[in-house]
Amino acid sequence: MGRRSLWLGALVLFLALPGMTAIAQSRLPAFELERLELNPGAEGSLVVGMGELLQAGQFRLSAVSHYSHRPLLLFVDGTTHAVVGGRTTMHLAGAYALTNWLELGVQLPVVASQWGGDLSSENILMPDSFGLSTPLAGIRLGLLTQDSSGGLDLAVGGDVGFPVGNPNIFGSDGALRYLPRVMVGRRFGFLRAALDVGMLLRSRVDAISPLGGGGLDQLDNEVRIGAALVTTGRRLRWEINARGSIPLAKNQPAAAELMPGVRYLVNPSLEVFGLAGVGLGTAPGTPLFRFLAGGSFGDVTPRRGPGESSVRCDLGLSLSPEECPDRDDDGDSVRNILDKCPLVPGAPERAGCPRADTDKDGIEDTLDACPAEPGDAARQGCPVRDQDNDGVEDDADACQTQPGPAENRGCPLKDKDKDGIENDQDECPEEPGPVERKGCPEEDTDKDGVPNRVDTCAQSPGVEANLGCPEHEVPLVAITHKQLELRGKVYFEASQPRMQSRSFAVLDWVAKVMREHPEIPRVVVGAHTDDRGFADQNRQLSQQRAEGVRRYLIEKGVAADRLEAKGYGPDRPVDSNATSIGRENNRRVDFKIIRSGDENTDALQR
Incomplete structure (x- = not known):
């Protein structure tokens, strides 16, 4: 029995030993x-x-x-x-x-x-x-x-x-x-x-x-x-x-x-x-x-840093002298950075350039300020300059690109046509004209001696006393720089936007003037009332009246983009509202002319 137990213990130990070793060893x-x-x-x-x-x-x-x-x-x-x-x-x-x-x-x-x-x-x-x-x-x-x-x-x-x-x-x-x-x-x-x-x-x-x-x-x-x-x-x-x-x-x-x-x-x-x-x-x-x-x-070639040569210069590649400032590309013992002629051999005393006189003016290129143009030594090898060909050398010409007489230092005359408007503001510097025409001569389409700007009948010969219209006609509109002045009145039904037929005659003249004067760029049709009643209602009524007048003029052949309707109500009186006559004067329609650059633009701004 003792021997059997001994063998059994030995067998258990033998079987357990590998496992004990694995447990003992670790990572x-x-x-x-x-x-x-x-x-x-x-x-x-x-x-x-x-x-x-x-x-x-x-x-x-x-x-x-x-x-x-x-x-x-x-x-x-x-x-x-x-x-x-x-x-x-x-x-x-x-x-x-x-x-x-x-x-x-x-x-x-x-x-x-x-x-x-x-x-x-x-x-x-x-x-x-x-x-x-x-x-x-x-x-x-x-x-x-x-x-x-x-x-x-x-x-x-x-x-x-x-x-x-x-x-x-x-x-x-x-x-x-x-x-x-x-x-x-x-x-x-x-x-x-x-x-x-x-x-x-x-x-x-x-x-x-x-x-x-x-x-x-x-x-x-x-x-x-x-x-x-x-x-x-x-x-x-x-x-x-x-x-x-x-x-x-x-x-x-x-x-x-x-x-x-x-x-x-x-x-x-x-x-x-x-x-x-x-x-x-x-x-x-x-x-x-x-x-x-x-x-x-x-891309393993390092970039060229500030103030240094490119690494590519050591690889025998064809590079510009600027990229390789420390190299001597022309072999004249002058480094590229100091060589003014880096691709042509020259002498160190000439900054690496050979003796050359390209323009054959007797002045060496390195000393010639204009090496491609012959000139004299007094001008450092440059020729006489006269860019505007006015006979005045550039050195003495105050206007080198604009021809002008020598007595005006080579500059053009400021008012060539003597119309009182300087050339840079004169749209017609060769022809005299008034200020309101920006220096251009007057237009007179009908050749009656009355310039178009004040000729109510620009296409019919007339006399100056009748606003440029024939003597048998009675013009109802006069032309000024700022407005078309009516010699009549536009009437409306009381407290209504509808026009009365007796207004058509004067409006027909307004349409005629605008058709015959395309130079009038734009007109503001302004309708006004007196101060009776409510102001907002008056403004609304006047706007409707102005739009009615505008529509009438368009029907008479005036381009719509030349007309603008503005209803001002009681805001712009021209007379006292305390009297009936004053109120009648305040109830009116006016026609303000709006020109490009005109200072009177409040009609458009309000």
Whole structure:
């Protein structure tokens, strides 16, 4: 019985041992280990944002191979264990500028291989050797751009990390992570400096060894700071980057890295580069050292900064002298920026220009103010100028584009036709005319010696004493500058808008005058009442009367757009309403003429 029990216990122990071993061994908590983030646009630095974005429509694609040494160490009872002794990662990155102030970027890190020490003695499972790490998507908004007058480059943006990486390679926080940031940069000659400050927001990880005797520290939010100093304007460029983090959790250590690098522009669409760095601090993801190498394709040629040559000048491309001010395109030992003839060899004492006299006037082109036109030395090689061909040289001509006599300093006479109206206001400067005709001569259609402006019968010869009408006619309308004066009256039925037939004769004359005088642009038919009765009713009645007169004139052939009806009621008396005669005078219809530019426009304004 005792032997049987012994064998049974041994069998149970044998079957339970694998399960006990599996329970004893476990993985460290999952978190994103990698601290290196690329700058997808990489206009300035490869790893630090400098506030400068790609231009609208430009793109950049990058592939980077990256090795970091001992990025994750575990301290247990005074002993250091390399959880991750080495890690090789492939980074794919891309950036595209929708506008000059909006740039989008993505990053895809893939761990190609990862290895570390054997931690089975500490009952810790080894991490996986390869897999996807945390992909990033970002946006940059440009706020300021440095130009030739100064200023700086300023941009804000942020990156989002997605929890799709392999947690068993320390490739995911298990939740979204965010990195809002502010980037600022400025050029100082051939150098450019930048500062990149952001806040990493991530899920808290209490990464403590299962043994409880020490282990990884806590991981939580932190402030990330990057600074860079890069060279500009050359095909071969250098940069030095400093990156660090300030933890916001009490038990989380700080970290810093110094990463110098070099970049070389192979052609306008291809750039290769390399970076190396050393890390300081014990924060997870801080390697003892790291190095990376890669290349970028797309719009990788840096833009020309204020006061510098284009990088394209070093590529042997055909460029303008303005784009390459430090080059000597004509080989005359005078740099383009100082060479007044950058494409023609010349002498330094002539500012890079050859001796030339294009217009053959005996004055060298560099000293000739008019090198294409012969002239004399007294005028610095320029000919005598007389733009208006009035015989007065431009130097002495007060009106260089208007011909005029020498006695008037080359200016035209102000009143050529001597009608008292200056030429710039005289619509007929060659013919004398009165002011009311704007300097144009009087019109007399019927040739009776009475000008149309006062001729009531403009198409029938008459005499001035009869308002220009034939002697056998009795005109009922006189024309003045401001109105058509009636020599009669328009009568209405009492308190009614209907006209009496005895008014038709005078209105027929008004229609005749307006038909024969198309130069009268517009007439306001104004109807007025006395002050008896209610004012509003009087205004309404007078408006109806004015519209009735207007309709009558239209029926008699006057264009509707030349007539406007206004009912003023008792508002504009011309006599006292205290007497019957005064009230009769106030009950009237008048015809005010409205001319372009006429000061008397109150009839239209009220």
